[in-house]
Amino acid sequence: MADELTPDELLDKIDYGADSGNWMDTTKSVQIRPGMYCYAAKAESVETLGLPNARPWNPVEEDWKLPDDWQQILHNGIKERLERFRTFKIFMDVCVRCGACADKCHFFLGTGDPKNMPVLRAELLRSVYRNDFTTAGKILQNIPGGQRLGGNRPLTLDVLKEMWYYFFQCTECRRCSVFCPYGIDTAEITIMARELFNLIGLNIDWIATPVSNCYQTGNHLGIQPHAFKDMLEFFVEDLEDITGVDCTPNFQKKGADILFITPSGDVFADPGTYTCQGYLILFKYLKDKYGLDVTWSTYASEGGNFGFFTSHETMKRLNAKMYAEAKRLGVKWILGGECGHMWRVIHQYMDTMNGPADFLEVPVNPITGTRFTNAASTKMVHITEFTADLIKHGKLELDKGRNANRIMTFHDSCNPARGMGLLDEPRYVINNVCDNFYEMPPNTIRENTFCCGSGAGLNAGENMELRMAGALPRATALKHVHEKYGVNTLGTICAIDRAALSTLCEYWVPEVEVAGIHELVGNALILPGEKERTEDLRMEPLPGCEEEE
Amino acid sequence: MTQKYLIPLAAVFLLFLVAYTGAGAGLGWFFGIVFPYLAIIAFLVGFVIKVMGWAASAVPFRIPTTCGQQKSLDWIQQNRIDNPDTTLGVFVRMLLEIFTFRSLFRNTKAAFNRNASNRITYSWEIFLWVAALAFHYAFLVVLLRHFRFFTSPVPGVVQFLEALDGIVQVGLPGLFLSGVVLPAAVLFLLARRLFDAKLRYISQASDYFPLFLILGIAATGISMRYFTKVDVTGIKEMTMGLVTLSPTIPDGIGGLFYGHLFLVSILFAYFPASKLMHLGGVFLSPTRNMANNTRAKRHVNPWNYDVPIHTYQDYEDHFRDKMIEAGLPVDKKE
Ligand code: SF4
Ligand code: SF4
Numbered sequence: 001m002a003d004e005l006t007p008d009e010l011l012d013k014i015d016y017g018a019d020s021g022n023w024m025d026t027t028k029s030v031q032i033r034p035g036m037y038c039y040a041a042k043a044e045s046v047e048t049l050g051l052p053n054a055r056p057w058n059p060v061e062e063d064w065k066l067p068d069d070w071q072q073i074l075h076n077g078i079k080e081r082l083e084r085f086r087t088f089k090i091f092m093d094v095c096v097r098c099g100a101c102a103d104k105c106h107f108f109l110g111t112g113d114p115k116n117m118p119v120l121r122a123e124l125l126r127s128v129y130r131n132d133f134t135t136a137g138k139i140l141q142n143i144p145g146g147q148r149l150g151g152n153r154p155l156t157l158d159v160l161k162e163m164w165y166y167f168f169q170c171t172e173c174r175r176c177s178v179f180c181p182y183g184i185d186t187a188e189i190t191i192m193a194r195e196l197f198n199l200i201g202l203n204i205d206w207i208a209t210p211v212s213n214c215y216q217t218g219n220h221l222g223i224q225p226h227a228f229k230d231m232l233e234f235f236v237e238d239l240e241d242i243t244g245v246d247c248t249p250n251f252q253k254k255g256a257d258i259l260f261i262t263p264s265g266d267v268f269a270d271p272g273t274y275t276c277q278g279y280l281i282l283f284k285y286l287k288d289k290y291g292l293d294v295t296w297s298t299y300a301s302e303g304g305n306f307g308f309f310t311s312h313e314t315m316k317r318l319n320a321k322m323y324a325e326a327k328r329l330g331v332k333w334i335l336g337g338e339c340g341h342m343w344r345v346i347h348q349y350m351d352t353m354n355g356p357a358d359f360l361e362v363p364v365n366p367i368t369g370t371r372f373t374n375a376a377s378t379k380m381v382h383i384t385e386f387t388a389d390l391i392k393h394g395k396l397e398l399d400k401g402r403n404a405n406r407i408m409t410f411h412d413s414c415n416p417a418r419g420m421g422l423l424d425e426p427r428y429v430i431n432n433v434c435d436n437f438y439e440m441p442p443n444t445i446r447e448n449t450f451c452c453g454s455g456a457g458l459n460a461g462e463n464m465e466l467r468m469a470g471a472l473p474r475a476t477a478l479k480h481v482h483e484k485y486g487v488n489t490l491g492t493i494c495a496i497d498r499a500a501l502s503t504l505c506e507y508w509v510p511e512v513e514v515a516g517i518h519e520l521v522g523n524a525l526i527l528p529g530e531k532e533r534t535e536d537l538r539m540e541p542l543p544g545c546e547e548e549e
Numbered sequence: 550m551t552q553k554y555l556i557p558l559a560a561v562f563l564l565f566l567v568a569y570t571g572a573g574a575g576l577g578w579f580f581g582i583v584f585p586y587l588a589i590i591a592f593l594v595g596f597v598i599k600v601m602g603w604a605a606s607a608v609p610f611r612i613p614t615t616c617g618q619q620k621s622l623d624w625i626q627q628n629r630i631d632n633p634d635t636t637l638g639v640f641v642r643m644l645l646e647i648f649t650f651r652s653l654f655r656n657t658k659a660a661f662n663r664n665a666s667n668r669i670t671y672s673w674e675i676f677l678w679v680a681a682l683a684f685h686y687a688f689l690v691v692l693l694r695h696f697r698f699f700t701s702p703v704p705g706v707v708q709f710l711e712a713l714d715g716i717v718q719v720g721l722p723g724l725f726l727s728g729v730v731l732p733a734a735v736l737f738l739l740a741r742r743l744f745d746a747k748l749r750y751i752s753q754a755s756d757y758f759p760l761f762l763i764l765g766i767a768a769t770g771i772s773m774r775y776f777t778k779v780d781v782t783g784i785k786e787m788t789m790g791l792v793t794l795s796p797t798i799p800d801g802i803g804g805l806f807y808g809h810l811f812l813v814s815i816l817f818a819y820f821p822a823s824k825l826m827h828l829g830g831v832f833l834s835p836t837r838n839m840a841n842n843t844r845a846k847r848h849v850n851p852w853n854y855d856v857p858i859h860t861y862q863d864y865e866d867h868f869r870d871k872m873i874e875a876g877l878p879v880d881k882k883e
Contacts, residue, residue, distance in 0.1 A: 014661050017746035022553070050857070084852055086606040087835045093599070094830030097756050099741075099748045100652075100677060103659040109669055112661075114750050123751065136822045149556060151753040177614040181646070181653045181681075182827055183836035185614060215859050216867075225868050226875030252878045298877060299864050312609075313856055320858040328861055348612050352848045374621045374634075378844040385621050392624060419612070421619030421632040421841060428625070443657060443671040447616040447631070476669045 004035055005465050007508060010472075014112040016103065023120060024127070024153065030162045032059050035465030038168060038458065041208030046201060048212035049314060053201025059164070064157075070200045071155050075132060077196045082133065088192050091184045092129045095119060101176035101186070106451050107169050110469030115166050118176035118186040124163045125193055127153040164202055167193040169466060171455035172309070172341075173414035178447050190456070195311040203310060207457035210306045214318050219264035219302035228298045231267050235277050242539065244531030247277075247284040249296050252329065256295035257366065259326045262337025262383075263304040263495035266516070272498040274537040275338060275516025281525055282387070282518065285396070288528045290367045294335065300325035303342040304495060308349075309457040316353040319345055322380070323354050333363040334380040338516050340413035340494035341455065343382060347420045351378040368393040382416075384425040384493060387521060391432045398524040402536065403434040404543040406489040406520065409481050410439070411474065411501060412449035413494035423447075426493050426517050433517075433524040438485040444477035454500035467500070468507050475508030482509055490514050554743065557758035561765045561812070568811030569804040580807045581787060582796040588814035595821025600829045609850040611843045614836040634842040643838055647831055650685075653678045677741070684734035688763070690714055690727040691770075698788040722774060732767045735760055759825060762816055769809035779803050 037059055046054035057065045067073065082089045101118040103109060108116040115121065130137040131152035140146030153159050170190040177185035197203065210220035217224055223231065232249055239247045250256055262279065266272035286292040300321040307314035326334050336346055351357065360379040363372040370389045372381050390396050408430055416422040423446050430437055444450050453470025481487040490501055490512050501514045523536050534545040541547065568580045617628025629638045630645065645651040658674035693710055697703045715723040739760050742752045773779045783799040784806060790797040820826070832838065865872065865879055872879050 011663060011667055014663065016659070016661060021750075023750060082606060084607050084609060086603055086608045086833065087612070089606045090603055090830050090833055090835075093603075094824065094827040094834075096824045096827050097748075097751045097753065098653075098677065098681070099745070099751060100656050102747045102751065104657075109659055109661070114747065117747065117751065119751050134822070149552065149754045151755070174614055177836055178616050179652055179655055179657075181650055182831050183614055183646075183652070183834040185612075185836045188612070188836070218864060224871060225877055226871045229875050229877055254878070298872075299861050317856045317858050320856070321861075324858070324861060346844075348843050349610055351843065352610055352850050353853065355847055370622065372621075373845060374619070374842070375844040377847045380844070388625075389622055392622070418614055418616070421615035421617060421628070422621070423618045424625050425621060441671075473669055480668070 005468070007468075010110075010465070010469055013469075014110070016108075016112055022148075023115065023123075024148065024151065027153070027158055027162050030158070030165060032161065032165050034060075034462070036169065036463055037165060037466075038204035038206050038460045038463050041201070041203040041205045045205065045208040045212035046203065049215055049317070051201070051203075051310075051314070052199055055201065057201070059161075064161075064202070066200050070160075073199050074155060074160075074196055077199045078129065078133065081192050081195065085188075085192065087185065087188045090182075091122065091189055092126055092133075094182050095122065095126065095184055096182075097123075098181065100179045100181065101184070104176050104179050105170075105186075106173070106175070106453055106470045106473045107171075107466070110453065110472035111466075115162075116169060118170075121166050121170055122184070122186050122189045123151070124159075124166055125189060127151055128155050128159060131155075163193060164197060167197070168204055168458065169470075171414070171451045171453065171458055171470065173451035173455060174418040175414070175448070175451065178418060187456075191308075191312075194309060198311050198314075204457065204460070206460035207306050207309045210304075210457075211310055211314060211318065214302045214304075214306065218299050218321070219267075220304055220306060221264050221268050223264060223267065223301070225298035228264075228267065228301055232276075232280070232296070235273065235280060238537075238539070239277055239280060242535050242537065243281070243527055243533060245284060245527045245529060247280040247527075249280055249283060250293065251295065252297050252299070253293065253295035254329050256293040256329060256331050258292070258294045259300070259322075259329055259331040259334045260294050260296055260337065261300050261303045261322055261334060263339040263342060264302045265304065265495035265499060266337065267301075269499055271502060271514055271519065271538075272495050272516060274519040274522070275495075275498065277537045278516065278518030278520070278522025279337060279383070281522040281527060285525055285527055286367065286390075290395070292366060295329060295331065297325050297329070303337055303339045305342060305345045306457055308341055308345050312349075312353075315345060315349065319350055320354050322346075322350065323357050323360075326357070326379075327359045332361045333375075334360070335383060335386055336380050337383050338493040338495065338518060340415040340496060342415075342495075343422065344415035344419035346378065346380050350380070365389055367395050382422060382425065384422065384429050384517060387518070388425045388428045391429065396521075397526040398433055398521075399526055400433060400435055400524055401544070402523045402533065402542050403520050404436075406434050406515070407436040407438070407485060407487050408434050408489050408491050408520075409437070409478065409485075409487045410445070410491045411452070411478075411497060412445055412447075413492060413497055414449060414451050414455060416493060417447055417449045421447075422493075426491070429517050429521065430491055433520045436485075438481050438487055440477040440481050444473065450474040450477065452494075452497050452500040452504060454503070455496055459496055459500050464503075467503070471500075471504040471508060474501075475504055478505070478512060479509045482512055488512055491517055491520070493517055553752060553754045554757040554761075557754050558761050560758065561761040564815055565765055565769070565808040565812060569808045572802075572804050572807035577798045577802070577807065580811050581798050581802075582791070585791060585810060585814045586796075588818040592817040592820055595818075596826075596829065599821050599826055600833070603830070603833050607851050608835050608839075609852060611839050611841075611848040612835060613839045613841045615841050619841060632841050634840050634845065636840065639838060639840050643832070646837055650678055650681055653681055676737070680734045680737040680741075683730050684738060687727040687731035687734060691725075691731060691767075694725070694727070698785055699792045701785075701789055720775070728767070728771055728774070732764060732771070735764050735767070739764075755823060759816070759819070759823065762812055762819075766809060766812045766816065769805055769812065773805055773809065777803065777805055779806055
């Protein structure tokens with residue numbers, strides 16, 4: 001937990017108008033401060049994927065043990081990316097520094113650090129671009145004071161360190177991009193910067209180790225196949241206690257109808273585990289009622305993709321497993337669980353990187369007959385799209401009363417909101433499994449949603465001050481509905497959120513719990529042959545079943 | 550950080566003086582003919598090079614920023630403009646972006662009240678949008694009005710625009726609305742940069758320079774029209790000479806005009822190398838000009854290359870014994 005700083009101390013630090021000097025003057029004084037940065041990637045993890053410059057190093061030490069020609073590597077890396085990504089090139093050129101994005105970033109709002117304004121974050125790299133890649137920059141280099149006047153900087157070690165510090169204070173949430181008149185997406189710039197850092201071995205461990213685990217073992221947490229099976233079976237036992245029904249799932253079942261992939265976090269940590277149990281209940285229900293055959297896989301046991309926070313190439317390497325496994329098992333299509341960045345990867349990248357998935361069928365829900373034409377090419381459907389469709393067609397028998405103790409609000413996760421537009425499907429599901437739902441203020445939901453503050457690989461333990469500062473805008477909005485409507489549950493469709501928002505709540509709004517949407521579905525869904533339930537998936541008494549005092 | 554705006558301000562003054570005195574010293578041919586031609590060439594060539602440079606970069610992924618409900622199930626209302634899945638939707642989104650600055654319209658302002666509520670509050674911040682729209686449209690009107698100097702006879706549309714712009718019918722010569730709106734908007738944009746701490750922090754000399762330059766252009770233009778009467782017939786003779794590629798330098802054109810023309814020329818020449826290229830960039834921004842239908846229609850990455858992956862076979866080889874022991878299906882038994 002944020003043991004160093006209390007919420008009050010954190011609030012004391014915020015001032016949106018403090019620094020008005022020349023930001024370039026303070027570059028040298030950038031202190032990589034504990035609480036705000038993540039530990040360096042372990043050498044072994046970098047080695048697993050054969051990425052460059054694996055070695056032990058420490059961001060707070062003077063010597064970062066960089067290759068001798070690191071400047072050249074980065075220079076070439078920037079050049080290559082300018083050619084490969086029109087986004088990058090245009091975003092480097094067209095920002096007018098209008099400041100519309102400045103106070104849209106949760107890290108700026110929570111820290112007041114002016115270098116956390118998206119525009120300035122981008123300027124850290126743009127200043128190098130201007131200096132080394134534009135004609136004007138090259139001319140200004142030769143005029144005394146010209147570089148400074150143009151806001152241009154040569155790529156020195158200090159500049160590199162500063163960039164590293166601040167590009168690992170961006171959660172790639174894209175909120176800034178919504179407000180920019182040219183759609184400049186600082187997330188995209190952060191993606192480029194992190195790709196560049198990886199060329200010289202500057203990843204953080206909270207990203208590198210999950211990536212290495214996922215590559216080798218199949219999931220971020222490094223859960224081995226037998227252990228993965230054990231963990232699900234453990235849930236099955238609990239579910240049997242709660243419902244009286246055996247919800248044993250299929251593993252690697254060849255010829256199943258659907259392959260289901262979800263983030264491994266849901267198998268591993270509360271409250272994600274309850275969401276996972278919700279999936280098991282749903283699949284059991286569909287199997288018994290309609291004969292739908294869903295399989296899990298221990299090989300493709302990770303929906304999330306921390307490769308996305310490393311480089312496009314690493315993302316592709318991790319993502320490849322989904323189609324490979326679907327093909328090997330001969331399923332018809334793939335169903336994806338509740339996760340944020342996983343869905344940005346699937347929605348906007350997967351088919352392009354690892355498709356075409358012509359060995360799969362255009363997803364059709366055999367129970368309702370709905371053709372998911374919006375996923376006709378990628379052949380992967382989001383579980384809330386799937387469940388919403390089932391509910392709409394009256395195919396699920398639901399008892400809302402079992403969630404009557406939940407007064408809900410919903411946190412739109414950044415990636416499904418701004419990299420996909422999945423907004424109303426989860427709301428539809430919530431409203432059908434629960435009676436009490438209140439929205440947070442409009443500036444903080446849907447496409448304007450605020451990040452949990454821990455996305456894009458920043459949900460480590462050592463950067464807790466950063467995370468809790470970044471969480472403040474979300475927490476403020478949550479506190480508002482908590483006080484106004486008595487909201488006690490924050491719904492979300494993201495595995496990182498389930499972990500990160502729980503920490504957020506504990507720190508800022510301790511009265512609120514976090515729940516995945518399919519946890520609520522699991523509570524409400526009436527399984528054929530179930531016993532009278534007295535407990536919810538958390539093994540707490542259902543409303544009306546509380547013990548008499 | 551006064552240099553960031555004092556140097557651009559001084560530069561604009563200096564540029565004006567150079568042309569003003571230069572023209573008086575018999576260099577009218579340079580400021581009236583050579584430099585304007587060079588500037589136009591620099592503008593056109595620079596603009597084209599820049600845009601072609603952008604177009605030459607690949608668009609490997611379809612990554613629009615979605616600002617509304619996606620198209621998914623038939624009964625869920627899609628936001629066709631902010632999250633378009635068709636070319637038509639994208640077209641409308643781009644039209645609104647380019648002509649009404651839709652994203653800027655969303656602008657909010659955050660404030661944090663430490664001791665009273667400890668809340669972050671947001672208010673709608675419309676002024677940037679208003680000023681930006683006012684500035685761009687006033688600039689466009691001024692630009693189009695100037696076609697009266699480059700056409701003969703003056704086309705009806707230009708005359709109509711002039712009539713519209715002068716609709717208030719105040720003063721003689723009649724006041725143009727754009728002549729008021731343009732400098733006012735520029736001053737507002739300048740004031741934001743100078744007085745808002747966040748803006749002051751992010752602003753560079755290259756943000757102040759175009760503002761001062763345009764202010765200089767407006768000031769010289771306005772004073773020619775309303776205060777120091779200039780020889781309009783002579784000027785038109787000269788500008789017509791420029792467009793018909795038979796340049797002449799009539800006598801009696803004041804230094805003020807050369808100053809005005811020189812600043813305009815500088816603006817054109819400077820344009821392609823500066824942030825003003827957002828004019829071109831806004832059309833090409835992949836987060837706005839692409840449809841959000843990546844799952845429905847495959848997007849092809851021109852440089853997609855094969856990568857090493859950890860195959861199922863590798864995985865099974867690694868874990869076979871444990872998998873068998875746990876009762877998980879395997880492809881090869883040993
Ligand atoms: S909103 Fe866009 S143009 Fe304005 S400062 Fe931010 S990134 Fe630059
Ligand atoms: S993407 Fe999100 S975290 Fe990154 S700069 Fe923009 S608003 Fe901040």
